[in-house]
Amino acid sequence: MRWPDGFIAVDWGTTNRRAYRLDPGGSCDGEFEDGQGVLSVTPEEFPEAVAEIRRRLGDLPLLLAGMVGSNRGWIEAPYVPCPAGLDDLAAHLVWPAEREAIVPGVSFVGDSRADVMRGEEVQLLGAVAAGHVPVDSLVCHPGTHNKWVVVENGRIESFRTVMTGELFNLLRQHSILADLLKTDAEPDEAFRRGVRHGLDRDDLTSDLFAVRARVLLGEARREDAASYTSGLLIGSDVRIGLSGNGATTVCVMGRPELTRLYAAAIREAGRDANELDGEQSFLSGIQAIATRI
């Protein structure tokens, strides 16, 4: 490794950034998180935003992942096409200066589709490198945009994005359903009922309006609306993700409040689900890329 004194790893997203100081052995001995996401930093402000990270965690090299490498970020790191593994990411790092590198995202074009990811690839391949995800597997990575990722020989073979999280937030904040969706979704019976509808049917845009109609007509309880609606969206998402893939077990990676909902929906579809912590996988992945520099 080119960086014998360790380095700082940054997961720099749209609305947040998380920075970790990794010692030469790969252990984290300092970290912080703040709201300086990519959208709150102008292109000219990135050098100062990077300097601030060093003031807080030490004068070390930086390895940056996430939307910081997008066309709204610091410097664009072009997508690496599938199939893509850790070697491919390391070979296509973009270097704004001698001691800062940006990890590229991954693209997929095929099956009459096109798709992109930026940030999830480090977590995902990190979990593979750490042995938590089999080298041939199906991974579900929920978030604002859920990713279904087919891993083959330890590389990302193909993937598909479903915008479930963003749609649920739009409905919750701005739609006619807003006043019914104030509570948090729980993996309860109303959620599973929604999941079964989402798995069976393909009428999501109609079923969503019916959430309100059912409450108005006394056919459903108001307090079940958030869980049921979340179930409809996640059930439809799981139907898309499992379609054409026979995996008996799905690895579900991300924040626990989301992975437990997806795991419940995947089990409702008759498959097994293994939940994994996304943050630890990010550290495994970024360390594995650093050793390849």
Place this chain on the structure above:
Amino acid sequence: MRWPDGFIAVDWGTTNRRAYRLDPGGSCDGEFEDGQGVLSVTPEEFPEAVAEIRRRLGDLPLLLAGMVGSNRGWIEAPYVPCPAGLDDLAAHLVWPAEREAIVPGVSFVGDSRADVMRGEEVQLLGAVAAGHVPVDSLVCHPGTHNKWVVVENGRIESFRTVMTGELFNLLRQHSILADLLKTDAEPDEAFRRGVRHGLDRDDLTSDLFAVRARVLLGEARREDAASYTSGLLIGSDVRIGLSGNGATTVCVMGRPELTRLYAAAIREAGRDANELDGEQSFLSGIQAIATRI
């Protein structure tokens, strides 16, 4: 008719109201439209908002339709269950006072579904009464919430709501696709390509994210994104609406900028489409109800 001097018809929606003075023969001889929708009027303010209509159009009886009869409106007019015709609406008017009546909405419960409409029923049954829609037909009524209505023997037999318009507006105003959806959708080749995807597949929440990915990867033109996305949503909507109904011709009623998109999508699905003007149908319907009082 109880009102020999004519009356004022009001189509009072969530964000707008349109008022028409109808003479004893049913001809409109005065009208206005303003932004005093139901959401901008508190319950106590309705008598004054009604008085203002009379100051502008004359001291006549009022027949009110739309969200003014909802639980967010003036006084709630409970839904009339399907099958529902003009006689049923007239028999269930709600009277806030002696010279004001509110038309009820219509509900449907069946096929494991529940649905409601409020406002569209007057236009729809008005078009049937005027002979513009056959007494046995399938009607598509696009708007914020598109309604697919099965008409039998001149009554609303069943219907289904798809929240296409609201979803498109949410995506356009608040989503990651917002900067791609600034232009207006046109029934062009990009629109028809989106329609074909929406008709064929059931992966809307994945296809929507792909709109951005396709542009980022150079697989689609940025200037086609709005028409293509509108086509995806309307194609999916038409798939739901035509499912299980063999009608060879669909009556499409509403604002011309929406009916032309739906008519193009319905033709892409291999059926014929007849476009109708919603405003004229509203006047036919409200006059037909008034004659039954």
